[in-house]
Amino acid sequence: MNVESRKKALHYFFGKIVDPMGYKFTPDQELVDFLLEQEVILEQKHGIPFCPCQGLRHDRSRDMKIVCPCIPFHRKHFDIMKRCWCGLYVHKDVTDPDSLPQLPYSEADHE
């Protein structure tokens, strides 16, 4: 399948999943385009759209927790940052995604 149409398919699938969890695609269109493209390439290589920003460990139970969208498995961390690690998804109220830093869970404000 060609990359552009697969990107559209993933956009459709994943949009429906993140919405009930309070997330949306980042308004940064360029980032959405880049990340979905990487996911399609990873899917072509591994058969699975893995996260472009987290490393595969070749351990199924851990790797399945970094298949996009991985929000359910890293919810607390991402909710604090208001974005997922890659920044592909942000909380619905976010309009300025560049203001959201990529924080390690240990340093994030756990209030």
Place this chain on the structure above:
Amino acid sequence: MYTLSTCPWCRKTKNFFAGHNIPFDYIDYDLADASTQDRIIEELDAHGATGFPYVKIDNEIVYGYNPSRYAELLGL
């Protein structure tokens, strides 16, 4: 620094260093061989890191793209 070839924040990190003419070493984890990957994972796990980029400046670790922290540590 440890990075992924697929990660936009890793690219930004490399660009930050290159843009300030600061020499740096990097390994793209996803393109590395198995033993290098194991070593990197061990190091990341020890710091509770789950994603990339992972940058070492002297003995300080900065995990996640954080240009202001890089600047601070590099005295920019």
Place this chain on the structure above:
Amino acid sequence: MKTETGINDWIYAADEIDLKEGGMIPAYPLGVHILLARVDDSVYALSGKCIHMACPLYMGILKGDILTCPCHDWQYNIRTGEFLDAAELILEKYKLKSENGKLYILLTKEEPK
């Protein structure tokens, strides 16, 4: 006058005998992909496709009341359809009835005609 079967009717889905204890089978009433599962002798009818990427759930693993998708290991409670790691994500659940060894399903939330 001929009346057509629609989503407001009880529609035949499968024979009771084909659904073993602890087992799962797919059914396609009116072309809708359904998962039928039997746990502790109760039968459940849920959407047959994983919320994540629409993988066919009947090919997954059922252990007790936990269903694991074959593709990326997303896990659901077979009784409620809830995804275990995010309760907002829930598989559509359908009403069932059994008559004379046959299972019938209601594809709508409306009361049957």
